[in-house]
Amino acid sequence: MIIKVTQEKLSKALNNVSRIAMNKVTLPILNNVLLRVEKKKVYLITTNLDMAVKDYLPVSNSEDGVVTVPAKLLAEFVSNLPKGETIEITSEDTKVKIKAGKYSSIINGSIADDFPELPEINEKQAVIYKIGADEFKNSMSQVLIATSSDLTRPALTGVYFNTSDHTLAVASTDGYRLAEKKLIDKTESEVSAIVPASSLQEVLRSISDDVEEIEIAFNDDLVRFRLGEVEIISKLIDASFPDYQKLIPKDNDIFASVNREELVRITKLAALFARSVGGSIICEAKDPNTFSVKSIANEYGENDSEIEATIKNTGKVNLNSRFLLDALGALEEKELELSFSNRVTPIILKNKKSKLYTHIIMPLNS
Numbered sequence: 001m002i003i004k005v006t007q008e009k010l011s012k013a014l015n016n017v018s019r020i021a022m023n024k025v026t027l028p029i030l031n032n033v034l035l036r037v038e039k040k041k042v043y044l045i046t047t048n049l050d051m052a053v054k055d056y057l058p059v060s061n062s063e064d065g066v067v068t069v070p071a072k073l074l075a076e077f078v079s080n081l082p083k084g085e086t087i088e089i090t091s092e093d094t095k096v097k098i099k100a101g102k103y104s105s106i107i108n109g110s111i112a113d114d115f116p117e118l119p120e121i122n123e124k125q126a127v128i129y130k131i132g133a134d135e136f137k138n139s140m141s142q143v144l145i146a147t148s149s150d151l152t153r154p155a156l157t158g159v160y161f162n163t164s165d166h167t168l169a170v171a172s173t174d175g176y177r178l179a180e181k182k183l184i185d186k187t188e189s190e191v192s193a194i195v196p197a198s199s200l201q202e203v204l205r206s207i208s209d210d211v212e213e214i215e216i217a218f219n220d221d222l223v224r225f226r227l228g229e230v231e232i233i234s235k236l237i238d239a240s241f242p243d244y245q246k247l248i249p250k251d252n253d254i255f256a257s258v259n260r261e262e263l264v265r266i267t268k269l270a271a272l273f274a275r276s277v278g279g280s281i282i283c284e285a286k287d288p289n290t291f292s293v294k295s296i297a298n299e300y301g302e303n304d305s306e307i308e309a310t311i312k313n314t315g316k317v318n319l320n321s322r323f324l325l326d327a328l329g330a331l332e333e334k335e336l337e338l339s340f341s342n343r344v345t346p347i348i349l350k351n352k353k354s355k356l357y358t359h360i361i362m363p364l365n366s
Contacts, residue, residue, distance in 0.1 A: 001035070001037050001063060001064065001065025001066065001067060001089070001090065001091040002037070002061070002062055002063035002065070002088070002089070002090050003035070003037060003042055003059055003061075003062050003087075003088070003089040003090075004059060004060065004061040004062065004086060004087070004088050004089075005042070005057060005059045005060075005086070005087055005089075006084070006085070006086055006087070007078060007081050007082065007083055007084065007085045007086075007087055007100065008083055008084075009057060010057070010078050010087055011075070011078045011079045011081075012208075013042075013044050013055040013057045013229075014033070014044065014071070014074060014075035014078055014079075015075060015079070016044075016053060016055045016206050016230050017033055017044045017045065017046045017053045017054070017055050017071065018033060018046060018071040018072055018074075018075040019053075019202065019205065020046050020047070020048045020051055020052075020053055020202065021033065021046045021048075021070075021071035021072055022048050024048075027049075028110075029068065029110060029114045029115055029116070030046075030047065030048060030049070030116075031070055031071060031072070032046075032068035032069055032070055032071055032109070032110060032115070033045065033046050033068065033069060033070075033071035033074060033075075034046070034066065034067075034068045034112060034115050035066065035067055035068065035069065035089070035091075035096075036065075036066040036112070037059075037062045037063065037064050037065050037066070038064055039064075040058065040059060040060075040062055041056055041057065041058055041059070041062075042056075042057040042058075042059050042062065043055075043056060043057075044057060045115075045118065046071055047116055047118060049116060050196070050199075050234065050235050051196075051198070051199050051202065051232065051233065051234040051235070052118050052119075052232070052233045052234075053202070053206070053230070053231070053232050054118075054230065054231040054232075054233075055229055055230050055231075056229045056230075056231075057229065065091060066112040067091045067094060067096055067109045067110075067111070067112060068109050068110045068111070068112055068114075068115050069096050069107050069108075069109040069110075070107065070109075073107060074098075074107060077098065077105060077107075078098070081100045081103055082100070082101070082103075085100040085101050085103075086100065087099070087100045088100070091109065093111075094108060094109045094110055094111060095107075095108065095109070096108075096109045118233065119222055119233060119235075120233075121217050121219050121222055121224045121233065122219055123217070125219060126217040126218060126219050126224075127189045127190070127191050127217070127218045128189075128215060128216065128217045128218075129168060129183075129184060129187070129189070129191075129215070129216045130213055130214070130215050130216075131183060131184065131213070131214050131216065132212065132213055132214075133207055133211045133212055133213060133214055133227070135183070136207075136214045137204055137207060138332075139170060139181045139183055140159070140170070140200050140203075140204055141204070141330070142179060142181050142330040142357055142359075143159050143170050143171065143172045143179040143180070143181055144159065144172065144197055144200060144201065145172075145179065145326045145327075145329075145330060146172040146173055146174055146177045146178060146179040146326075146359075147159065147172045147173075147174060147197040148173075148174035148175065150174070153175075154237050154238075154239045155194055155237060155239035155240060155241050155242070156172075156173060156174055156175065157196065157197055157237065158172070158194040158195050158196045158197055158200075158236075158237045159171070159172045159194070159195050159197060159200055160172065160192075160193070160194050160241040160244070161191050161192075161193045161194075161195060161216075161218070161223075162191065162192050162193075162241070163187060163189065163190045163191055163192070164245070166185070166186055166187055166188065167182055167184065167185050167186075167187065168182070168183045168184040168187050168189075168191070169181065169182045169183060170183060171241070171244050172197075173242065173244060173247070175362075176320070176323065176361070176362050177323050177326075177327070177359070177360060177361045177362065178244055178247055178248070178346075178358075178359070178360040179327075179330065179357075179358070179359050179360075180244065180248075180357070180358045180359075181356060181357045181358075182356045182357075191218050192241075193218050193223060193236050194236055194237035194239060194241055195223050195234060195236060195237070196234060196235070196236075196237055199223075199232065199234035202232060203225045203227070203232050206227060206230050206232060207227055208227075208228065210228065211227045211228045214226070214227050215227075218236075221235060221236050221238070222234070222235060222236060223236055247346070247360065248346075248348070248358065248360060249339075249340075249341065249345055249346055249348060249360075251341065252339035252340055252341050252345070252348060253312075253313050253339075253341055254285055254312070254313045254314065254315040254339060254340050254341060254342075255285075255311070255312040255313065255337065255338075255339045256285045256291050256309045256310065256311055256312075256337070256338050256339070257309060257310040257335060257336070257337050257352060258291050258307060258308075258309045258310075258335070258336060258338070259307065259308075259334065259335060260328060260331055260333065260334060260335065260336045261334070262307040262308075263291070263293070263307060263328060263336070264325065264328050264329075265305075266292075266293045266305035266306070266307055267281065267293050267321060267324055267325055267328065268325065269293075269303055269305050270293045270294055270295040270303050270304075270305065270321060271295070271321035271322070271325070272295075272300075272303070273295035273298065273300045273301055273302055273303040274295040274296065274298070274321050275300070276298045276299050276300060277295075277296050277298050278320070278364075279320045279321040279322050280295075280296055280318055280319075280320065280321070280364050281293055281294065281295055281296070281318070281319055281320075281321045281324070282294050282295075282296065282316055282317070282318055282319075283316065283317050283318075283319055283324070283347070284314075284315070284316035284317075285309070285311045285313070285314050285315055285316070286306075286311065286314055287311060287314055288311075289308060289309055289310060289311050290306050290307070290308065290309060290311070291306065291307055291308075291309035291311070292304060292305065292306040292307075293305055315340065315341075315342060315343075316343060317340050317342075317343050317345075317347055317363045318343060318363050318364040318365070319347065319361055319363060319364060320361070320364060323361050324361060327349050327359040327361060328349070330357065330359060331349060331350075331351055331357065331359070332351060332354075332357075333351040333352055333353055333354065335351075335352040335353075336349060336350065336351055336352055337349070337350050337351075337352050338350075340363075343363055344363060345363070346360045346361060346362050346363065347360070347361050347363065348360050349361070
C-alpha cells in the first residue's frame with residue numbers, strides 16, 4: 001500500500017474518524033483505523049460496533065492495499081507534522097511507515113481481516129432526506145438538550161425522527177421536558193426511528209464549514225449521515241418512543257408574550273438564589289401586563305424580578321431554572337410565547353413568529 005497526501009488533508013480526515021476509536025481490552029482492533037486504498041481513493045474507517053465513521057480521501061498518488069493502525073497514535077503523529085508537507089504512507093505486512101520530509105516513523109499495525117465488518121445501508125430500500133447543514137445543526141442542538149442519559153430507558157436516550165401529516169419532525173424527552181422541531185414539510189416518505197444522541201453529537205462534530213447539505217438515509221435498523229466526504233453509520237435504538245403528541249397540552253388558557261433576553265436575565269437572577277432548593281423558581285403571569293420570576297425563600301434569601309409582557313389571564317407555575325434556561329437558549333426569536341393552565345400542567349414555550357419549534361417543561365411540585 002502506498003499513499004501520498006498533504007498533511008492538512010490527512011490530519012483533518014484522521015480527526016474525523018479517530019474520535020470514536022475506543023480502548024477496549026476485549027477487542028483491541030477497535031482502537032485502530034482501517035486504511036484502505038482503492039482506485040486512487042483512501043478510505044479511513046473506525047467503528048465502536050454501534051457506530052462507524054468513514055472518510056473518503058482523494059489522493060493523487062497511491063497503490064492499492066489495506067491495513068489497520070492505532071487511530072489516536074496516527075492522528076496525533078500526523079497532526080504534529082509541519083503543515084504543507086506531503087506525507088507518504090507505505091505498508092509491508094503490518095508495518096506502516098510514515099514519512100514527511102525529514103520526519104519518519106514506523107507504526108505496528110494489524111491485519112485488516114480482524115477488523116469488524118461494517119453494516120451497509122440498502123440504497124434501494126432506504127428512506128432518504130436531505131437537509132441544509134445549518135438547519136440540521138440548529139435543529140439537533142434544539143432537541144438534544146432534552147434527551148436522557150438514563151440507560152434503563154433507552155428510548156429516551158435518543159432523538160425520535162418521525163413523520164406525521166406529511167411532515168418530518170424530530171423529538172426528544174427525558175420525562176421532565178419535551179422538545180420537538182419540524183424539519184421538512186410536505187414529504188411523502190415515512191419514518192419512525194430513534195437515533196442515539198451520541199451518534200448525532202458525533203455528526204455535529206464532523207460537519208465542517210464547507211458542508212452545505214446533510215443526507216440522512218434510514219433502513220430498518222440503521223441510519224447513515226452523509227456530509228461531504230464523511231459518512232457516519234449508526235445503529236438505531238430498538239425501543240418504542242412515547243406518543244409524545246398526547247403530552248402536548250391543547251387547552252392552555254394562560255398566555256404571556258415576553259422578550260426572550262429579558263426573561264433569560266431575570267431567570268438567571270432567580271436561579272442564583274434557588275441553588276439550595278434544586279433550582280426551583282416561580283414564574284407568574286400578572287396583571288397589568290407583567291411577568292415575574294422569583295426564587296423561593298431559602299438560606300441565601302429571595303429574589304423577585306419583573307418584566308413587561310402581554311398577558312392573557314393570570315397564574316403561576318413552579319419550574320426548574322436550568323430547564324427553563326435551556327429552553328430559552330434553544331428558542332431563536334426576540335419575542336417568545338409561553339402558555340400553561342395551572343401549577344400542575346406543563347408549560348409550553350414557542351417562538352412568537354415561527355411555530356416550528358416547541359419546548360415543554362413539566363412543573364415542579366408546588
